[in-house]
Amino acid sequence: GEDVEQSLFLSVREGDSSVINCTYTDSSSTYLYWYKQEPGAGLQLLTYIFSNMDMKQDQRLTVLLNKKDKHLSLRIADTQTGDSAIYFCAESGNAGNNRKLIWGLGTSLAVNP
Amino acid sequence: NAGVMQNPRHLVRRRGQEARLRCSPMKGHSHVYWYRQLPEEGLKFMVYLQKENIIDESGMPKERFSAEFPKEGPSILRIQQVVRGDSAAYFCASSPGQGGNEKLFFGSGTQLSVL
16 A cells, blocks of 8 residues: 655754755655644644746755655755744555545654754 | 643553543644554554545554544544554544645554453
8 A cells, every 4th residue: 555654763963964855656646845843732734746847945944856766755944943843745546636645754853952 | 832642641440431532633634633652562553534524544453443533622542342452542633734745743542451
């Protein structure tokens, strides 16, 4: 079945870049998403990429998509302590809509001063 | 403009009781989605509703679970005769309408604990 995998933990120093990786199995995915969850808060959509793109940049965030390897990454430049959160990768499958997103387990990012 | 509001934040029930989880979508949003996050698992889609209609309930367990989104008031996810395996975080999301890539706005979730 469809599956999304992420490493569970990442620790970086403040000011360094963070790279969070994700692999997925559904090659027909139309959209791939990154969500952020801060403690006690809901999920916040950070960014998304359409499957015919291989890169998207939005301020400190860079998303890279390798469709051949089914690999998605999120790079956060100049990581700050406020970036500490759980980051979820999700893919839309072939429905092209987001109600049935397939989610990873989330990567817990710890930013050390 | 308030975000998606879920209540309660934490709900404790004994086995066999009923659990009611409420979700008020963002103002102007007519589409509501419920997701469940079981321990050690990712979020799983449960149900998608529009006002007074269930559009897709393919992720809902066949028994004990029901959802509604009445014309007035919040969306309700109802779990009858809860069992320990129902313990999870339940997230609600809303969007303004159905499109190719509607942004979902999530609530903070309800943590259900079944004793």
